[in-house]
Every structure is written in C-alpha cells, then in structure tokens.
Amino acid sequence: MNTLAPSRALNADRINWRALPDFTGFTYSIMAVDRERGTTDFCVHYEPGSRIFLHRHRADTLMVVMAGEHRIYAEDGQLQDARPAGAYAFTPADGDIHTEGGGDAGAVVFYSTRGGPDGVIFDILDDSGAQVGALGMAEVDALFDLQGRVAGA
Structure with missing residues (x-):
C-alpha cells in the first residue's frame, strides 16, 4: 500500500498568498x-x-528561507540574524521573544x-512584551479549511 502523497513543486511565485486581518x-x-x-507546515x-x-x-519550529533574506530582530529591535535563501534554522519551543x-x-x-x-504554536505579544493573543493548531487548521485544505492554494 502506497501511503505517500504525490509531490508538488513549491514555487513561491505560484502560491496563492493570503492575508490575516x-x-x-x-x-x-x-x-x-x-x-x-x-x-x-x-x-x-x-x-x-x-x-x-x-x-x-x-x-519547536524548523524554517527554510526559500527566497530573499529573512531577518530576525531581538525584542529590543536590534537585528539579530539575516538569513539568505537556502538558510535552515531551528527555533526551540519557548525561545526568545523576537520579531x-x-x-x-x-x-x-x-x-x-x-x-x-495545549496546541499553542505562537504567543502574540504587544510592544511591551505582554501576551495579547496566541495562534494555535485550531486556528491554523481553520485557516487551512478556508484555503480549501490544498497546499499553496
């Protein structure tokens, strides 16, 4: 029995990008x-x-820069890292506050x-570092539903 899903090319120019209100x-x-x-994912x-x-x-979060330059800023706003296309990084759960x-x-x-x-992926913080919200599995799953459960659609 083949349980592998068919592969699809991940072309950033062809992804149907969506905005969060x-x-x-x-x-x-x-x-x-x-x-x-x-x-x-x-x-x-x-x-x-x-x-x-x-x-x-x-x-725990794995990331790969597909295009451009991904910049990470410390809580105080200082540039912490500039990751070029092809860069891979791992951020452990409960790491530093950043943007x-x-x-x-x-x-x-x-x-x-x-x-x-409890299914929480990110804490959303205000400029003082106080938690004002969270994004979790339930919210991402709901966004996937709105997208039609098709990757990149």
Whole structure:
C-alpha cells in the first residue's frame, strides 16, 4: 500500500498568498496540518523591509528561507540574524521573544512546527512584551479549511 502523497513543486511565485486581518507585513499559505501529531507546515511571504508583530514560538519550529533574506530582530529591535535563501534554522519551543521580516527584496520562508503546549504554536505579544493573543493548531487548521485544505492554494 502506497501511503505517500504525490509531490508538488513549491514555487513561491505560484502560491496563492493570503492575508490575516489586523496584521501587516506578510501573507501566508498553509501547506499541511496534522492535529493528531501536533504539526503544521506553512509558508510566509514577508514584504520588503517588513517587521511583523513581536512573538514567542511555543512549538519547536524548523524554517527554510526559500527566497530573499529573512531577518530576525531581538525584542529590543536590534537585528539579530539575516538569513539568505537556502538558510535552515531551528527555533526551540519557548525561545526568545523576537520579531522577524523580510530584507530589501522581502523573503519567502517555509516553517514546520512540532508540538506546543495545549496546541499553542505562537504567543502574540504587544510592544511591551505582554501576551495579547496566541495562534494555535485550531486556528491554523481553520485557516487551512478556508484555503480549501490544498497546499499553496
């Protein structure tokens, strides 16, 4: 029995990017959600020179920069890392508070998350570092439903 899903080319220019209301600087596309295993895979397209909201990863997160330059900023706003296309990084759960965004030409980044307490993937923080929200498995799964459960659709 073949249980492998057919492969699809992941071409950032052909992804149907979606916006989240009330958030600026990026668009996203969900690739896969497995609530039973506690995993999500998604891509984010960061606008050139953007910085998104402050947050903390609550789940282990793997990322690969597909295009452009992915910039990571410390909680105080200082540039912490500039990752070129092809870069791979791992962020453990409950790591440092930070923001991220695109370099001069923007960035496209693939993320894969694993686990997270009570299904929480990210804590969303205000400028003072206080938690104002969370993004979890249920929310990502609902976004995937809205997308038609088709990767990159």
